[in-house]
Amino acid sequence: xxxxxxxxxxxxxxxxxxxxxxxxxxxxxxxxxxxxxxxxxxxxxxxxxxxxxxxxxxxxxxxxxxxxxxxxxxxxxxxxxxxxxxxxxxxxxxxxxxxxxxxxxxxxxxxxxxxxxxxxxxxxxxxxxxxxxxxxxxxxxxxxxxxxxxxxxxxxxxxxxxxxxxxxxxxxxxxxxxxxxxxxxxxxxxxxxxxxxxxxxxxxxxxxxxxxxxxxxxxxxxxxxxxxxxxxxxxxxxxxxxxxxxxxxxxxxxxxxxxxxxxxxx
Amino acid sequence: xxxxxxxxxxxxxxxxxxxxxxxxxxxxxxxxxxxxxxxxxxxxxxxxxxxxxxxxxxxxxxxxxxxxxxxxxxxxxxxxxxxxxxxxxxxxxxxxxxxxxxxxxxxxxxxxxxxxxxxxxxxxxxxxxxxxxxxxxxxxxxxxxxxxxxxxxxxxxxxxxxxxxxxxxxxxxxxxxxxxxxxxxxxxxxxxxxxxxxxxxxxxxxxxxxxxxxxxxxxxxxxxxxxxxxxxxxxxxxxxxxxxxxxxxxxxxxxxxxxxxxxxxx
Numbered sequence: 279x280x281x282x283x284x285x286x287x288x289x290x291x292x293x294x295x296x297x298x299x300x301x302x303x304x305x306x307x308x309x310x311x312x313x314x315x316x317x318x319x320x321x322x323x324x325x326x327x328x329x330x331x332x333x334x335x336x337x338x339x340x341x342x343x344x345x346x347x348x349x350x351x352x353x354x355x356x357x358x359x360x361x362x363x364x365x366x367x368x369x370x371x372x373x374x375x376x377x378x379x380x381x382x383x384x385x386x387x388x389x390x391x392x393x394x395x396x397x398x399x400x401x402x403x404x405x406x407x408x409x410x411x412x413x414x415x416x417x418x419x420x421x422x423x424x425x426x427x428x429x430x431x432x433x434x435x436x437x438x439x440x441x442x443x444x445x446x447x448x449x450x451x452x453x454x455x456x457x458x459x460x461x462x463x464x465x466x467x468x469x470x471x472x473x474x475x476x477x478x479x480x481x482x483x484x485x486x487x488x489x490x491x492x493x494x495x496x497x498x499x500x501x502x503x504x505x506x507x508x509x510x511x512x513x514x515x516x517x518x519x520x521x522x523x524x525x526x527x528x529x530x531x532x533x534x535x536x537x538x539x540x541x542x543x544x
Numbered sequence: 545x546x547x548x549x550x551x552x553x554x555x556x557x558x559x560x561x562x563x564x565x566x567x568x569x570x571x572x573x574x575x576x577x578x579x580x581x582x583x584x585x586x587x588x589x590x591x592x593x594x595x596x597x598x599x600x601x602x603x604x605x606x607x608x609x610x611x612x613x614x615x616x617x618x619x620x621x622x623x624x625x626x627x628x629x630x631x632x633x634x635x636x637x638x639x640x641x642x643x644x645x646x647x648x649x650x651x652x653x654x655x656x657x658x659x660x661x662x663x664x665x666x667x668x669x670x671x672x673x674x675x676x677x678x679x680x681x682x683x684x685x686x687x688x689x690x691x692x693x694x695x696x697x698x699x700x701x702x703x704x705x706x707x708x709x710x711x712x713x714x715x716x717x718x719x720x721x722x723x724x725x726x727x728x729x730x731x732x733x734x735x736x737x738x739x740x741x742x743x744x745x746x747x748x749x750x751x752x753x754x755x756x757x758x759x760x761x762x763x764x765x766x767x768x769x770x771x772x773x774x775x776x777x778x779x780x781x782x783x784x785x786x787x788x789x790x791x792x793x794x795x796x797x798x799x800x801x802x803x804x805x806x807x808x809x810x
Contacts, residue, residue, distance in 0.1 A: 323751065326759040348728045348756045350749075356729050360736045362760040427810035440807040458749065462614045463622050470626045483616075483724065484747050484774040485589065488806050490614045493592040494628040505807075508750040540754050541706040541771075543809055544693035 283530055285339055285376050286311035288318065291526055292341070292378075292519075296386035303351060304383050309376020315339050317531040320520040322513045324377055326366055328535050332375060335533050339376045341523075343384070343392070343516050346370075346377060384519065389414070392456045392515030399514035400433050408472075412464050413455045415472050420450045423476065423502045430478070436510045438543050443491035443502035449475040455482075456511045460503075462486030469494065469501060477503040480511030509540055549796055551605055551642050552577035554584065557792055558607070558644075558785075562652035569617060570649050575642020581605050583797040586786040588779045590643055592632055594801050598641060601799055605642045607789075609650070609658070609782050612636075612643060650785065651723075655680070658722045658781030665780035666699050674738075678730050679721045681738050686716045689742065689768045696744070702776045704809050709757035709768035715741040721748075722777045726769075728752030735760065735767060743769040746777030775806055 285306065293304070317337030321328045324342035332340050345352050347363060357363040370377065384391040389409035397403055397414060408415040421429070423445040430439060452475065453468035460482025468474045469490075477487060487503055494501045513536060520534035551572065559570070583603030587594045590608035598606050611618050613629060623629040636643065650657040655675035663669055663680060674681040687695070689711040696705060718741065719734035726748025734740045735756075743753060753769055760767045779802060786800035 323755060325755065326762040344751045344755070348732065348752045350751065353729070356733050357756075360732065362735075362756065362763055362765065365763055366759060424810060431810075438809050441810050442807050445808070445810075463619070466614065466626065467622050469628075481750050484806060485610045485616065486614045489589060489591065489610070490623075490628065492806060493632060496592040497628055497631055499628065504810075540750060540758060541708050542711070543704050544690060544697075544707050544711075544770075 282314045283527055284311065285309055285313050285315055285378070288315060288339065288341075288523070288527065289378060292380055292523075293383045295388075296383035299382055299386060302382040303345070304379050304381055307346070307352070307377045307379055308370050309339065309374070309378075313338065313376060315527070315530055317533070318523060318527070319533050319535055320516055320523065321535045322509050322516050322537050325537050326369070328537060329366070329369055329373075329375060331535050332533075333373050335531070337531065337533060338374060339378065341378050341380050341516075341519070343381055343512055345379055352379075384515065390456070390515075391519060392512050393454065395515030395518035396454065396456055396511055398518060400430065407451075412459050413453055413468060415468070415474065416452050416454060418450055418452060420448050423447055423449065423504070426476070427504060430504065430506065434506065434510045434514065436507065437539060439507075440505040441502060442488040444495035444500050445502060447475055447500035447502045449502070451475050453477045455479040456515065457508055458482060460487055460505060462490060465503075466490050475501060478506060479503065480506055480508040507540065509537060513537070549581045549793055550577065551575055551579050551581055551644070554581060554605065554607075554789070554793065555644060558646055558789070559649045561654075562649035565648055565652060568648040569611070570645050570647055573612070573618070573643045573645055574636050575605065575640070575644075579604065579642060581793070581796055583799070584789060584793070585799050585801055586782055586789065587801045588775050588782050588803050591803050592635070594803060595632070595635055595639075595641060597801050598799075599639050601797070603797065603799060604640060605644065607644050607646050607782075607785070609647055609778055611645055618645075646785075650781065656722070656781075657785060658778050659720065661781030661784035662720065662722055662777055664784060666696065673717075678725055679719055679734060681734070681740065682718050682720060684716055684718060686714050689713055689715065689770070692742070692744075693770060696770065696772065700772065700776045700780065702773065703805060705773075706771040707768060708754040710761035710766050711768060713741055713766035713768045715768070717741050719743045721745040722781065723774055724748060726753055726771060728756060731769075732756050741767060744772060745769065746772055746774040773807065775803060779803070
């Protein structure tokens with residue numbers, strides 16, 4: 279008897295560690311649960327490039343952290359007539375490519391699967407002090423902001439980071455927030471509440487944490503923050519997931535595809 | 545008889561062109577409406593630096609576009625015990641500095657007062673094709689993305705912009721969106737609906753418009769986008785406002801203070 283792996287098998291395996299979520303954006307956006315999985319592509323976001331590569335690789339299931347149509351909640355009313363959206367959707371449907379959005383569940387892993395990937399990629403596993411639901415605190419050997427920026431760029435293979443605050447600060451306690459969690463409600467209290475010197479986050483509104491850090495530095499505090507970019511902060515988590523899926527479904531080809539740099543600085 | 549200008553006089557004058565708004569974040573955050581205005585400072589955001597400068601300049605009213613406490617809606621529960629917040633608040637109260645948040649009304653000017661400042665600063669007044677509530681369309685002489693990035697940095701006096709999409713695109717129709725309006729719901733439809741080659745916005749979620757533009761470029765469309773940063777996109781509007789207020793209240797010292805670069809690239 280030959281056992282096959284279905285899309286549903288993969289989804290069950292992926293979502294299990296998070297338990298039942300009351301609400302979630304995670305769902306099988308394209309494809310049927312009972313289809314046999316020929317190959318899996320895992321990516322931060324199912325871009326046009328990622329979908330075309332998945333096709334070339336013979337995969338029929340893409341696991342994507344972000345929605346492929348540029349909306350967290352999957353809104354499409356504003357792009358219904360857009361030819362870029364239409365062409366991408368047509369490609370997915372013509373190729374019979376299944377797409378599973380896998381966002382909320384991996385963030386509910388304990389520790390957060392996306393954060394675990396980021397910390398591992400930065401080489402900071404040994405320095406974890408706390409893994410909370412929305413952030414982690416690491417206590418690293420002291421380093422300056424430029425030193426940390428260099429290390430981050432090298433480890434995450436990214437061309438730049440955005441820095442605010444006192445760049446002469448020497449940092450050892452760091453608050454890490456993946457994705458869009460760099461907003462003030464989550465990030466600012468880590469300075470006073472957790473005694474961090476530095477926030478490293480994916481992205482967040484510019485008038486919140488960065489402006490707080492600017493004021494703090496102006497008041498004479500040696501505090502700073504680094505925005506990595508959303509994708510750079512979450513790609514390592516999806517890469518780590520790919521390794522886990524590769525182990526679990528050893529008979530299925532599993533490919534991690536980096537979506538690549540979104541921005542360049544001019 | 546000597547006529548005096550009160551804070552209320554200034555607020556009335558500022559809000560008048562927008563008419564009555566049903567809901568608004570605009571309000572006198574500190575100070576009393578009947579206080580005589582000794583001097584006015586206008587800024588994108590009342591940072592610690594701006595408040596200290598206002599004090600040195602003898603001003604007792606600051607007009608700020610963004611909330612001074614890092615929250616659009618003015619939430620403070622998460623920073624109540626934060627020493628940076630407390631020190632800033634203490635300075636404001638000890639100096640008797642009045643602070644008027646002036647956000648929604650200026651965006652409701654027709655054309656939007658913030659957008660008018662941005663377009664003027666870029667030297668594109670002659671190229672306006674449409675001034676809508678949330679965006680403007682300009683039709684400029686063709687230029688490449690790097691050429692436009694250079695022009696923007698020079699005109700807005702900023703050190704960098706973030707660019708996504710096809711940087712070899714030659715652009716003439718541009719969708720401009722100030723502040724946080726670079727999100728997908730507002731910006732993406734301008735490509736198909738208005739035929740723009742390029743979006744220039746303050747900021748917005750990275751997984752929305754930038755990812756759309758990345759896909760569009762990958763599909764072979766010569767489309768791009770530029771994120772200016774929130775402050776750089778709105779500061780010119782507040783600077784223009786300062787000129788208008790200086791004319792209206794000719795007997796009151798009016799100072800525009802640039803809050804300066806928030807980020808540096810590393």
